[in-house]
Amino acid sequence: MGRIVLKNVTKSFGNTQVIPPLDLTIEDGEFTVFVGPSGCGKSTLLRMIAGLEDLTSGYIEIDGDDATQVPPSERGLAMVFQSYALYPHMTVRKNIGFPLRMAKMDQSEIDKKVETAAKSLNLMDYLDRKPADLSGGQRQRVAIGRAIVREPAAFLFDEPLSNLDAALRVGMRLEIGELHERLQTTMIYVTHDQVEAMTMANKIVVLQAGVIEQVGSPLELYHKPRNKFVAGFIGSPKMNLIEGSEAAKHGAQTIGIRPEHIDVSTTDGMWEGKVGVAEHLGSDTFIHVHGVEGCDPMTVRAAGDMSVKNGETVFLTPQSQNIHKFDAEGLRIE
Amino acid sequence: MSDRKLPRLLQTPAVLLLLVWMLIPLGLTLYFSFIRYVLNNLRRPEWTTPSISNWRGFGNYEFVLNNKDFVLAIQNSLLIVCSILFLTVILGVVIAILINKTFPGQGIVRVLLISPFFVMPAVNAVLWINMILDPVLGLQGIAVGSINDLIGSLREAPVIGAFFSLWPELEPISFRATQTSAYAVIIMVTWQWTPFAVLIFMTSLQSEDQQQKEAAVLDGAGAWSQFRFLTLPHLGRPIAIVVMIQAIFHLSLYAEIEIVSRGNGNKNLPYLIGEFANNNIGAASATGIFAVILANIVAIFLLRMIGKTLME
């Protein structure tokens, strides 16, 4: 069980309001990802759910019960921190067993549960080591193990992978995804990495300055961004936003077109421009095109074998069914 | 391997200096402890200059071991050092944790707390023994006197008087007496050295990881468990440092003992050395060697104990 409801939640530090009134429902078993630019209040929101940060007003419900005043240890939530926050003087075994020991469980039962968790996380060989003698990925697995043994109602992750290198991050991403498949427990995951958000989430919550800009499944956010901010934030490379006469043709203040929805040709097309930088990734080529009216530079995705040179003239044609239109307030026009 | 040579070469002067600094005094002490060497002896004037021809073997050691004050001095050294260590570490941890929280007037409180450390040992001893611990004129005497006066006047009171007349008259403790002078030394040195412990523990507490604490809170650890399983192990190393440094300093306490009781019933090894050194340098040196051995035993024992209990 783990249905979390936030109602009219606000948070101020001194006189600065970091989270204006906010409502959010996280269904049981869902993998919810909070994304947003740095400083938008993702961690604060997560810490409020965990109980580490007091609410300025509003209330939090966990499984139907008001949890606003419930101390963090009794909310039944487990948190995994970016810095792992392992206990440096304890072995891996003691670290994972610590929450059970605090719950005054029998030593024999603690041992059993620790072993089960360690097995599922491939930590059996490291049980008697101290955290200092582990690699970053192993430490993160210990932190996850410490969360799993408690059998929490929900897991809270605060950028758990951002201290790992790129390859390890992909591996751990999959492991966390599999963990969710296996346990079917609610997970709330904070990240500013798009790929993590898109690949792992059932539901993405896009935040900006403490305000929820949009809530939806990854593909919903990709195909139907509610406003210009979400449009620019979701997707990599960023969506091209075009203003001026081109937008007016579509009856909008701004139109947006993703780099992957633009056809590139060296002979003819709707817009003409000069190649600035071409980034060859092997599978794709990202070309930054200068000189298109209303959007400079415009990023387009071309096939990996596309060979264009700096200064060369190219023609671009947007796929008309994939053009997003936004009004003067930046909201989506259907 | 060859790129190790230059650093080694550069270290040599410092290492040599340290060796000379340590080895010459130690060597001389060892040498004197095996010969007859006194400052003044009319019948045997040849003993007044150190010479290998005055070889005495373990005679000086035997002489010291048979001295009636030797066992007392060892016991007293241990009692004083261990009590001070125990008290300063406990007080230091408690005070450091209390003042680590933010509160108004924090800066002033911290400076005041550190100030005893800047008082000279002899002054510290004079202040404590005369102004605070003195059974008549010190704070203690005044406090005991006024409590007695208060109880005395309560005895005259109508109903409750009967109850208070069952109370005994309080006796002030004389800290210059044979049995209690060691306690006076312990009290005054603890007062002086607690700030040192507080200072070291406070710096260490400030480097404690807050996310670990939050993780512990979520794991259901209360205040005591957080202290026991996170803070105390975190303080393990600083505690070891405080214990080591203080053990070195307090094994050689002298001024306080001189001022409180002139060694009356309260000698420690350095004081015994001082007494021997009035004339018998050989015996003083032998005692010095005993002191070195004792210091090593104490250090090893204490470090083992701290390592075991705190680091899990």
Ligand SMILES: Nc1ncnc2c1ncn2[C@@H]1O[C@H](COP(=O)(O)OP(=O)(O)OP(=O)(O)O)[C@@H](O)[C@H]1O
């Ligand atoms: N204890 C605090 N006191 C005052 N302001 C704070 C405090 N904690 C956070 N803030 C402010 O609240 C805002 C949100 O912070 P938060 O840590 O939630 O951001 P975030 O979205 O997690 O950012 P990041 O992606 O960089 O981790 C920031 O502007 C920050 O300066």
Ligand SMILES: [Mg+2]
């Ligand atoms: Mg954050």
